Amino acid sequence: MDDAVVHLRGVHKSFNVGLPNETEVLHGIDLLLRRGEFCAVMGPSGSGKSTLLNIVGLLDRPTSGTLSICGEETTALDDRALTRLRGHSIGFVFQHHCLMPAFTAQENVMMPLLGEAGFPNDAMATRAAQLLDSVGLTKWRDNLAGEMSGGQQQRVAVARALAMSPPLLLADEPTGNLDTKSADAVFELLRSVNREHGTAILFVTHNEALATRCDRIIKVVDGLLVDPGSVH
């Protein structure tokens, strides 16, 4: 399993642990995602998709079970180590693009590199320009993020997620707020990233048509994987 990018074993997640209103959201998830896999995650609202994505993205910790990212066991890591691993190994694209509106498109893409290095440099600017070029936004790189359309902002978010060349990209309904044309463009962008760089992608979506274009679909219902791997 050397090419395993994500490996969850028996992952449970509860909220309000020890309180009368304790709720278990994930009931023992096992999941293996290999390098180069483009996997759609589907399921009704409140089924635990986002919680699963947050745990895989090291933004949240499982209550029990284990999680390995790129072969590194994460359960025992402290916050600092998790932050470092997250910065190097995982890119995020959210439904609400979540760009920083006071920064230009290029500066937004540079942000993960800047946070890592501490000081800006020419190499970062070049890398950001290349990424914006790859998502078709060369002309927009000096525009403030707040001045761009929803589709453009989501493409900037994809470029930003790729800045650190992560082996894993987590996309939480990235097309949820876009029209069909823009949604298709963003999906194709992710598909090309997956094919060209071998980036493993977990793609949360409600869009059946887009999900069927992925390599594999997993369905989360009431905190369980009910169909852990329909491969297309």
Added chain:
Amino acid sequence: MNPWLPFEWIVALRFLREGRVQTLFIVSGIAIGVAVIVFMSALLTGLQANFVHRVLTAQAHIQLLPPKEVARALGPPPGASPDTLEGAAVQAPLQRLKSIDQWQAVATEIRAMPEVLVVSPEATGSALVVRGDASRAITLIGVDPELYFRIVALPDDIVHGSTRLTNSDILVGTELASDLGLSVGDKLRVSSANGGANTLTVAGIFDLGNKGANQRTTYVALHTAQSLLGLTGGVSSIDVTIKDIYAAETVARRITAATGVEADSWITTNAQFFSAVQAQTTANTTIRFFVGLSVAFGIASVLVVSVVQKSREIGILRAMGVSRGQVLRVFLLQGGLLGLAGSIGGSAIGMLALVLWQRYARNPDGTPLFALAIEPGLVIAALLLATLTGLVAAFAPALRAARLDPVVAIRG
């Protein structure tokens, strides 16, 4: 992006620029607070310095006086019962003018002290001046001009003539000169209660700024006063100035301990004045504290709002691998920068207010009310203090930002 600025500075500056109206308001608030502190501090420092200067250019920091005469009842005769004294009534003795015992040895000992600047002997007593049919009671002060004028700035108060004090010269106040029709070069008969008398020449006329003092005070050479007052070779007091005026009380105690002569500091002899100065300082410090506190709360409240407004961006930064420490520093920097910017503006406003105050607040004769020292140290202190206040005030919001759960923050 400026390649010389680190990540935290870039983000902090951009956040401040993004909320420019909010930033402008809080910087203005800080500036007003700092301006009040700078203006009030300079004004009160100048006022106090002026008071102290006025007091200490008219008197010595420490004055040594001969011991007062004390009447004591005689002991009982040999073999008599101690009860013999029970009904004795002791009359308070008269305080005759007398010299400090061994004053030259005492003066030499004081001069050797490292804190002491000037030691000036003085022979002071009451006398009568007569000119024609007019006469006035005066206080005759005999001094060594070389030493005394280094303590009391009398030459600054001379309005006619000079401060020359030979054995036959006298300096008189403007009121006395007016009452007796005196001008420089006129002769004046001076006689003391113990029979000494001399005819002296008016060498100069001074104005001490006080009508009573200008009526009574006269200066003569030390030898002249000794001769007139019957204090041949003696002095009635020794004036001392020291390096640190606020150490006067301690030095006075040391002098008394070393020489056995009673020494009064200017702090004791002007206790009410000194209390007023202390009260003013306390009031100033209290006002500064509360202005500083309101500035701190202003910065903190703006940053708390900023943390709420920027929570999603903070969550995104955390998701991208930015550490809690980096987020903490972004918000601390904002606090520090707000404090610094506000204090620069506030110092400038405070300085401008001081310049305007100096220009427009004047005595009826057009002279400044008192000199204001605009010290760079005050501005530097204001800058440092406001920046530090900004950093401290930003700590709680910054900690809150650093502790934000990225999941919750991104969800908004």
